[in-house]
Amino acid sequence: MKRVITSTLSLIIVFTSVLLASGCYSDRKASSDPVTLTIWHVYGAQTDSPLNDLIDEFNSTVGKEEGIQVEVTMVSNNNSIHEHVLASANEEPGSSELPDIFCSYPKTVLALPDDDILVDYRDYFTDEELEAYNENFLSEGVIDGRQLILPIAKSTEVTLINKTLFDRFADATGAKLSDLATWEGVFKASEKYAKWSGGKSFLVHDFHFNYFQVGTESLGEAFFNKTGNGLSFGSAFEQVWEPYARTAILGGLWLKGGYATEPMRTADAIVSVVSSASILYYSDQVTYSDNTSEKVEYVAMPAPVFENGKKLVMQRGGGMCLTKSTPEREKAAVTFLKWLTEPEVNTRFAVQAGYMPVTDEAFSDYMPKAIEELTDPEYKSLYDAFLKTYDEYTFYNAPQLKKYLEMETAFEENSRLCMADVRQRYMESEGSEDMNSLISQSLDDLKKTIGD
Amino acid sequence: MIVKLRRLIKITKQSRFQDSRIQRRLMVYWLSMILVILGVLLLIFAITGTFSASEKKLAKELSMSQNTFMSALDRQMNYLESSAIALSENASIIIDETLGIQSVSTLNNDLDGLKDLETSLFPLVTNALDSSQCSGAFAILNATANTSAPDAENSRAGIYVRYANLSTTKSARQDKSLFRGIADVARDRSMEMHNRWNLEFDISLLPGYGQLISHTSGRLADNCLWSGKTTLTGTWENVVFLTVPIIGKNGEVRGICGMEISDLYFRLAYPASEGDFGSMVTLLAPVSGDRVNVANGLYGGSKGISLKGIQEFSVEKRYNYNVYTNTSGKKVPDTSTAGRYLGLQQILDVKTSEGLPLAIFTIVSEENYKSAILRERIALSLFALLYLIITSSLCIYLSKRFVVPIAARLDSLTEERDSLAESNESAQKEIARLAYSRKTEVDPGDYAQFLEGFKMLTPKEREIFDYYVSGKTIKEIQDAAGIKESTIRYHNRNIYSKLGVNSLKQLLRYAALMKHDKK
Numbered sequence: 011m012k013r014v015i016t017s018t019l020s021l022i023i024v025f026t027s028v029l030l031a032s033g034c035y036s037d038r039k040a041s042s043d044p045v046t047l048t049i050w051h052v053y054g055a056q057t058d059s060p061l062n063d064l065i066d067e068f069n070s071t072v073g074k075e076e077g078i079q080v081e082v083t084m085v086s087n088n089n090s091i092h093e094h095v096l097a098s099a100n101e102e103p104g105s106s107e108l109p110d111i112f113c114s115y116p117k118t119v120l121a122l123p124d125d126d127i128l129v130d131y132r133d134y135f136t137d138e139e140l141e142a143y144n145e146n147f148l149s150e151g152v153i154d155g156r157q158l159i160l161p162i163a164k165s166t167e168v169t170l171i172n173k174t175l176f177d178r179f180a181d182a183t184g185a186k187l188s189d190l191a192t193w194e195g196v197f198k199a200s201e202k203y204a205k206w207s208g209g210k211s212f213l214v215h216d217f218h219f220n221y222f223q224v225g226t227e228s229l230g231e232a233f234f235n236k237t238g239n240g241l242s243f244g245s246a247f248e249q250v251w252e253p254y255a256r257t258a259i260l261g262g263l264w265l266k267g268g269y270a271t272e273p274m275r276t277a278d279a280i281v282s283v284v285s286s287a288s289i290l291y292y293s294d295q296v297t298y299s300d301n302t303s304e305k306v307e308y309v310a311m312p313a314p315v316f317e318n319g320k321k322l323v324m325q326r327g328g329g330m331c332l333t334k335s336t337p338e339r340e341k342a343a344v345t346f347l348k349w350l351t352e353p354e355v356n357t358r359f360a361v362q363a364g365y366m367p368v369t370d371e372a373f374s375d376y377m378p379k380a381i382e383e384l385t386d387p388e389y390k391s392l393y394d395a396f397l398k399t400y401d402e403y404t405f406y407n408a409p410q411l412k413k414y415l416e417m418e419t420a421f422e423e424n425s426r427l428c429m430a431d432v433r434q435r436y437m438e439s440e441g442s443e444d445m446n447s448l449i450s451q452s453l454d455d456l457k458k459t460i461g462d
Numbered sequence: 463m464i465v466k467l468r469r470l471i472k473i474t475k476q477s478r479f480q481d482s483r484i485q486r487r488l489m490v491y492w493l494s495m496i497l498v499i500l501g502v503l504l505l506i507f508a509i510t511g512t513f514s515a516s517e518k519k520l521a522k523e524l525s526m527s528q529n530t531f532m533s534a535l536d537r538q539m540n541y542l543e544s545s546a547i548a549l550s551e552n553a554s555i556i557i558d559e560t561l562g563i564q565s566v567s568t569l570n571n572d573l574d575g576l577k578d579l580e581t582s583l584f585p586l587v588t589n590a591l592d593s594s595q596c597s598g599a600f601a602i603l604n605a606t607a608n609t610s611a612p613d614a615e616n617s618r619a620g621i622y623v624r625y626a627n628l629s630t631t632k633s634a635r636q637d638k639s640l641f642r643g644i645a646d647v648a649r650d651r652s653m654e655m656h657n658r659w660n661l662e663f664d665i666s667l668l669p670g671y672g673q674l675i676s677h678t679s680g681r682l683a684d685n686c687l688w689s690g691k692t693t694l695t696g697t698w699e700n701v702v703f704l705t706v707p708i709i710g711k712n713g714e715v716r717g718i719c720g721m722e723i724s725d726l727y728f729r730l731a732y733p734a735s736e737g738d739f740g741s742m743v744t745l746l747a748p749v750s751g752d753r754v755n756v757a758n759g760l761y762g763g764s765k766g767i768s769l770k771g772i773q774e775f776s777v778e779k780r781y782n783y784n785v786y787t788n789t790s791g792k793k794v795p796d797t798s799t800a801g802r803y804l805g806l807q808q809i810l811d812v813k814t815s816e817g818l819p820l821a822i823f824t825i826v827s828e829e830n831y832k833s834a835i836l837r838e839r840i841a842l843s844l845f846a847l848l849y850l851i852i853t854s855s856l857c858i859y860l861s862k863r864f865v866v867p868i869a870a871r872l873d874s875l876t877e878e879r880d881s882l883a884e885s886n887e888s889a890q891k892e893i894a895r896l897a898y899s900r901k902t903e904v905d906p907g908d909y910a911q912f913l914e915g916f917k918m919l920t921p922k923e924r925e926i927f928d929y930y931v932s933g934k935t936i937k938e939i940q941d942a943a944g945i946k947e948s949t950i951r952y953h954n955r956n957i958y959s960k961l962g963v964n965s966l967k968q969l970l971r972y973a974a975l976m977k978h979d980k981k
Contacts, residue, residue, distance in 0.1 A: 062698055081729075081763070083726075083730065090627045091627075267649075271657060272645070272654070272659070275659060297660060299645075299661070300573060300611070301606060301661050301662055302608060
């Protein structure tokens, strides 16, 4: 009897073990409860998003194996994400929960009520892993000694020109593309274009604040005052302001809000100084107010510099912040970010979106081949300009100031208004008002509105 | 096994002649055996899933989720229809004020007229967007800025405003952008233009436009049309449109207006609910017979189940729920490699531009369901196994502790009995032989006195007589009867006297003879 019971029990145990093993295996494979991460990012906004495509790829490959699913719950621009992050972090009524991962510049982290809500990447990356990233890009994400932002792609400012319309203008006036290498050349061409086109804008800058910041610094003067709470408004600033305001008064500078793509889309401007990543948002046709459209070609050049200034250009492209949650979620998010910054994936992503990859290996081993393989002439032109910028320019990183965003927003809005106001006066006077006094007036107005 | 069982039954039968303690122990052992058998049955049932109530539980969860979803979506769609009708009526008033009884076609090639009208329609459209649960709102005029432009027959002026950065539907911070319309209308109001802005609508991409423009009759409520999912050109977003005609006082259809629900909006508005069988995903899609056009539908938050890439489901109706199989033949990049889903569906009472009924679905991945069942079976099996191990251990213990000693004792008793029976038989034979051989040696008078005297023995004397007959010595009788030797000897004298014997040997001989005679 004993033998019978023992045998039966052994059989049962073996059978149940097999069942358990198959159950565990099946359970692991099924990933019935994957970790679902949410992400807010800026790569693509309202257009086809290359990051969304990569996220789909991750979800169906590595994510599927590891039980991680990344869900995009916002694709927007940095300012909008900044506002949403702050609203969520401050638990404002109507705000949503912070996502696991969000795009951010240091200014957003600095504006958080408590940056302890963010993960220090050093907790999840080894020193060796972090060393693989470009040192300059990585250091930009260090805040109070903690690695709170992980770079995933970096951009810089470039000049994007509607070559089709510029050529038409050049044919008529003798202007040359090479004129656009310096700000002096740009302003001259702007004035010429305004006259030639009957007052239409020639130039649009995505961020006036960046023009003045980089321009002032390139002339050897500090843009921000010593307290970091205001602007210095020194002689170099005035030197930068004068031609910009003059162009605005003459109508050569686009002064309405929104991104540079907007007037470029309607041919209300033909030259833009923008982030290289803007290429995603440019359409290869312009539409006129009578609903006729025209196919156009864009070319890129390094951003203009002042003839007597240093070749300085704004480094752009934020990084990814990771919200503290559970070790399981944080680890899953890091798995995704590590995958995204693997040299091959990162290069593929960067080249699709008008960025540069962030690891040295990607830059040296993958990037040249990826650029060679580009077939779109606009992207080819962009990356030529990009590489020239890397070779010839010094990159300028905006300082980490608590009030940076506040100053940027105020300057952006008020500088437009001040210049638009004097432009209006100039138009109303039919060009009789003294240009120099209008320029001085606009600068005084700016100083009054945002303080010095 | 059967032999062992028979033996156990035999032992149990034999135990009836034993004391009650043995019987009780055997009963406990039998009980433990029953518990083991129950354990085995429990394990078999657990492994085969006989006891599982998963199917009913799934049906209940699906039903609850479906009811919640149905109620919310029905309310939203009703509300959107009423908002679209209000937008149509207000737009109609504005257009009538501008055009009077003139046809809307008088706006063709009239850039200023179109700009004025779009400027007037702009606040209506943005208000409709602000006050409705949707991701975009629009009003289209049946006129174009340039009838000579290429593809002018498909180009129509109007205003289309969309949320620029949807995060969650409850968020109050929703930036808007102008997707279609005259750029200056947006610029004058500091509204950004969409990255894929265009001046006019391409009505060839707008489901139901031709239908509403040419076949409208009856009340506006009867002309609310829902479209299947459409990709907004150049963007990553897909939307479902609700469209209503704008009918002027002159009876002319001036254009159409309505709202859109984007797939992102839908995902945020209807997040996946977590059940015992994984995420339950909601789907809004057209149905045609036993086919669900998933590619033309919107689905809610997925949490690991992705319906992306699935074109079509075939439906197999079952008692508790339906089985939806991906029949699109495309690789499905989701966690459900089998591409089969379980769920419920309900047809919505709305009109669609494609003419197909629109249904809402709540589904779970069959793979997740099976995993959940497997987990349940494993848990039950483990419980049953544990139970079986405990009862089997008890059974083995009882077997060792009780059954084995009882069986050994019964075996020894059986052997003893057989041996006794054998010796008893030989003793009887010897007695008979002696009785027979000695009968002639016995004095009949003494034997008769013995028989007479035997009747006169007192009970105590009789007891002692019996002890002697059974072969006990005085010492043994002393112990057995609990009386002193002197007392026994006193009784002996009386016994001898009454029986008329002189020795124990004579007493035993006459006793044997008496027994023999009685037989």
